[in-house]
Amino acid sequence: xxxxxxxxxxxxxxxxxxxxxxxxxxxxxxxxxxxxxxxxxxxxxxxxxxxxxxxxxxxxxxxxxxxxxxxxxxxxxxxxxxxxxxxxxxxxxxxxxxxxxxxxxxxxxxxxxxxxxxxxxxxxxxxxxxxxxxxxxxxxxxxxxxxxxxxxxxxxxxxxxxxxxxxxxxxxxxxxxxxxxxxxxxxxxxxxxxxxxxxxxxxxxxxxxxxxxxxxxxxxxxxxxxxxxxxxxxxxxxxxxxxxxxxxxxxxxxxxxxxxxxxxxxx
Amino acid sequence: xxxxxxxxxxxxxxxxxxxxxxxxxxxxxxxxxxxxxxxxxxxxxxxxxxxxxxxxxxxxxxxxxxxxxxxxxxxxxxxxxxxxxxxxxxxxxxxxxxxxxxxxxxxxxxxxxxxxxxxxxxxxxxxxxxxxxxxxxxxxxxxxxxxxxxxxxxxxxxxxxxxxxxxxxxxxxxxxxxxxxxxxxxxxxxxxxxxxxxxxxxxxxxxxxxxxxxxxxxxxxxxxxxxxxxxxxxxxxxxxxxxxxxxxxxxxxxxxxxxxxxxxxxxxxxx
Numbered sequence: 001x002x003x004x005x006x007x008x009x010x011x012x013x014x015x016x017x018x019x020x021x022x023x024x025x026x027x028x029x030x031x032x033x034x035x036x037x038x039x040x041x042x043x044x045x046x047x048x049x050x051x052x053x054x055x056x057x058x059x060x061x062x063x064x065x066x067x068x069x070x071x072x073x074x075x076x077x078x079x080x081x082x083x084x085x086x087x088x089x090x091x092x093x094x095x096x097x098x099x100x101x102x103x104x105x106x107x108x109x110x111x112x113x114x115x116x117x118x119x120x121x122x123x124x125x126x127x128x129x130x131x132x133x134x135x136x137x138x139x140x141x142x143x144x145x146x147x148x149x150x151x152x153x154x155x156x157x158x159x160x161x162x163x164x165x166x167x168x169x170x171x172x173x174x175x176x177x178x179x180x181x182x183x184x185x186x187x188x189x190x191x192x193x194x195x196x197x198x199x200x201x202x203x204x205x206x207x208x209x210x211x212x213x214x215x216x217x218x219x220x221x222x223x224x225x226x227x228x229x230x231x232x233x234x235x236x237x238x239x240x241x242x243x244x245x246x247x248x249x250x251x252x253x254x255x256x257x258x259x260x261x262x263x264x265x266x267x
Numbered sequence: 268x269x270x271x272x273x274x275x276x277x278x279x280x281x282x283x284x285x286x287x288x289x290x291x292x293x294x295x296x297x298x299x300x301x302x303x304x305x306x307x308x309x310x311x312x313x314x315x316x317x318x319x320x321x322x323x324x325x326x327x328x329x330x331x332x333x334x335x336x337x338x339x340x341x342x343x344x345x346x347x348x349x350x351x352x353x354x355x356x357x358x359x360x361x362x363x364x365x366x367x368x369x370x371x372x373x374x375x376x377x378x379x380x381x382x383x384x385x386x387x388x389x390x391x392x393x394x395x396x397x398x399x400x401x402x403x404x405x406x407x408x409x410x411x412x413x414x415x416x417x418x419x420x421x422x423x424x425x426x427x428x429x430x431x432x433x434x435x436x437x438x439x440x441x442x443x444x445x446x447x448x449x450x451x452x453x454x455x456x457x458x459x460x461x462x463x464x465x466x467x468x469x470x471x472x473x474x475x476x477x478x479x480x481x482x483x484x485x486x487x488x489x490x491x492x493x494x495x496x497x498x499x500x501x502x503x504x505x506x507x508x509x510x511x512x513x514x515x516x517x518x519x520x521x522x523x524x525x526x527x528x529x530x531x532x533x534x535x536x537x538x
Contacts, residue, residue, distance in 0.1 A: 074439050092443045098436045101535045102458040112444040115454065143535055159444070 017085050019167060019199040020048040020071065025080035027066050040066050042224035043080070050085075050166075053193060053200045055210035058220030059261060064203045065095070067225070068171050071201065086199075090167035091160040095175060099144040099155045106131065106140040108155050112163040130158040133192055150181040157189070161196065170202040174209070186212050187241045194238055207257045211250060212241050219260045229260050323505045328512070331505040345513065347489040351407055351482075352475045352521075355414025360471060363422025364464060368456050370423075371430025372448075384423060392417040392474075393481050400486055410482050417478045418471040425467030429460025462536040465529040469522050476518040491517070 027041040041063040048054045058064045069075040070082060072092045084090065091112075099108050107114075109130050113123045131137045134154045144152055153173050160168055174182040186209065193200060204210050210217045211233055219229040233253065235244055244250055275283070305325050311317045312324035335341040370377045392413060399416075403409035437459055441451040483492025495510035529536075 072443060074442060089443075089445065092439075094436055094439065096434075096436060098440050100437065100440065100455070100458070102461070102533075111440075111454075115444055115446050115450050145535060163444075 018047040019050045019085055021083040022046050023081040026078045028078050039224035042226045044226050046218055050199055051197045053215045055202045055214035056218045057210045059222045061223050062220045063225035064220055065171055068169050068203050072169050086166040088165045090169045091165040093156045093160045093170040093173045095171045097152050099152045101144050104141050105155050109158045109162050130162050134158040150177050168198040168200045172203050183241055190239055211253050328505050328508045332509045344491045344494045348491045351410040352479050355411040356418050356475050358411055359415035359418030360422045363419040364426050367423045367426025371427045372456050388420045392478055405486050413482050414475050414478050417474050421471040422467045425463045426460050429463030430456050433459035461533050468525050472521045
């Protein structure tokens with residue numbers, strides 16, 4: 001019986017090379033004034049399959065944002081290896097309002113296309129598609145200052161999707177939002193992900209959010225961050241963010257992750 | 268708002284709106300306070316409470332101004348001053364903005380060139396007028412250069428500040444969407460600094476008129492500054508006052524123009 005299972009693995013899992021491979025990633029910060037070294041991330045290894053949705057959870061200050069910034073090439077690593085098996089650089093959805101205040105919603109979404117020199121008609125069509133996907137169509141000409149925080153993060157997501165890159169990195173994109181808005185956006189993100197099937201690495205400090213969204217949850221230790229656990233999230237898709245809370249497995253997993261986070265993990 | 272809520276009573280409505288009403292009244296009244304000062308001046312001058320030789324009545328000044336407008340004499344001076352300010356302003360503002368953006372974006376350039384600007388900035392612009400005259404002669408070029416120097420530093424420091432104050436996340440966004448160095452300069456740093464650039468443009472407009480007035484006192488045969496100086500030398504006090512009012516008004520209008528441009532180009536800074 002076990003042999004039979006091993007003989008018929010899902011072909012996708014075996015054939016598809018991972019989109020992201022990180023091996024013993026280490027990052028430290030040096031403060032020359034105090035001559036002190038802070039180890040932020042220590043020997044962190046993980047991989048993400050193509051089209052997989054992975055959440056990284058960890059206590060604040062554990063270096064999870066640093067890991068993401070290294071993946072996005074916004075920061076340099078100290079040692080270890082980061083391999084991205086994609087043609088283009090990852091797109092990023094940032095923590096705070098990263099929407100540019102001098103551009104309208106549509107112009108913000110069009111920015112990556114405009115800078116690439118995409119033909120105007122193509123830009124317009126793509127922007128319209130992205131606005132429709134994120135529910136922003138009627139706000140196309142609004143300025144970011146006229147939008148709520150949740151709406152602004154929608155713009156951020158639409159902009160990251162605009163030039164259709166393979167990997168989407170999300171750095172606590174809903175962290176600053178109230179709980180209800182967050183739930184709505186989580187459901188929206190799931191729908192968008194179903195439609196686009198991007199490879200997603202999503203950083204969050206919310207266990208609840210990680211389990212709601214991810215195929216796999218990576219739990220990090222407090223600083224210096226390293227991998228404590230790699231948990232599969234078994235819920236079938238498409239998911240309903242409210243309904244899945246009736247599932248006992250959701251709470252079992254919540255308990256499991258919390259007990260990992262609460263125990264003194266890495267050293 | 269909701270259908271079940273009761274409408275506000277007349278008295279409640281009155282109380283609700285009264286602060287706004289008072290505000291409107293004050294705003295209107297505030298227009299008249301400068302006029303009140305002018306009226307006070309007129310009366311004191313007419314009644315000889317102040318020396319009429321030094322402070323001719325506003326009505327007398329207005330009369331002088333009118334005759335000068337009719338004879339078109341005033342417009343030659345205004346034209347000469349405007350040309351000098353306009354050209355000098357552009358000569359200073361454009362490199363000031365460009366260098367401000369460049370140093371704002373590049374730490375290396377900031378370290379290399381920053382100290383040079385910091386050392387030159389405190390030199391009083393009028394103090395180097397003789398040097399400028401020596402190099403560029405007594406013609407208009409020396410005025411352009413003097414104004415350009417004054418404008419340059421204000422634009423440079425305001426633009427630099429604007430880029431430095433821009434949230435780091437904008438630069439991260441630029442990098443993540445694949446902006447080139449020039450695209451970051453043009454599409455991120457410039458708009459991010461634009462509110463500060465406009466603050467600089469207004470300050471620079473004010474100081475341009477200070478500089479041109481002083482420069483025209485000493486080394487010009489035309490312009491409103493020259494006109495004020497020449498009027499003083501011939502003790503034509505009314506004409507001198509006309510000159511002062513005209514150059515103040517020119518500065519005021521310039522700043523209004525820049526503010527209109529700002530509303531048009533920086534609509535997001537309203538909030």
